[in-house]
Ligand SMILES: Nc1ncnc2c1ncn2[C@@H]1O[C@H](COP(=O)(O)OP(=O)(O)OP(=O)(O)O)[C@@H](O)[C@H]1O
Ligand SMILES: O=C(O)C1=C[C@@H](O)[C@@H](O)[C@H](O)C1
């Protein structure tokens with residue numbers, strides 16, 4: 292029997308989740324800068340590993356294949372001292388989310404449905420993972436409980452500037468600050 296507890300892996304990442312257009316990539320890189328952390332965008336990681344643009348993966352292989360590829364890459368991701376901007380659809384993969392949660396807190400960037408509709412414009416032009424014909428409203432209601440299930444904290448981003456959001460992040464996650 293062990294006499295000393297095995298060291299727990301340190302939780303040093305901050306993962307941003309949320310609907311497409313919520314601001315994960317834009318805010319993530321700025322948050323990394325003010326927190327003195329590295330930055331990773333899992334959409335870019337997938338593109339780099341697959342040597343294809345996300346839009347090409349979706350067009351050529353389909354949305355289900357994209358979901359599997361995303362789940363595989365994010366489930367295997369191991370980083371430290373990094374702000375991770377995820378793709379909105381990663382929330383469908385339990386394994387990917389477990390992996391992210393094991394490395395640090397998860398912050399859900401929430402946005403109201405009307406604000407999302409304004410930001411996103413035409414969904415067909417944006418490679419969003421959704422069932423054929425599924426409306427933004429239906430997708431929002433499908434995903435919201437999943438984002439909330441995995442989130443350690445949530446910020447509603449409506450009406451908040453990047454500076455406002457960075458202030459909120461510093462308040463919520465002070466131990467991550469350098
Ligand atoms: N707080 C904000 N106020 C106003 N516009 C914002 C804000 N945050 C992001 N945006 C704008 O919304 C758009 C989408 O942002 P971004 O690409 O960062 O979203 P995302 O969550 O990474 O989306 P995706 O899941 O598609 O990668 C960009 O044009 C960005 O400039
Ligand atoms: O929320 C989504 O369905 C997506 C968001 C993007 O970041 C990409 O990951 C992809 O276009 C799917």
Ligand SMILES: [Mg+2]
Nearest residue numbers: 315316334376
């Ligand atoms: Mg993004």
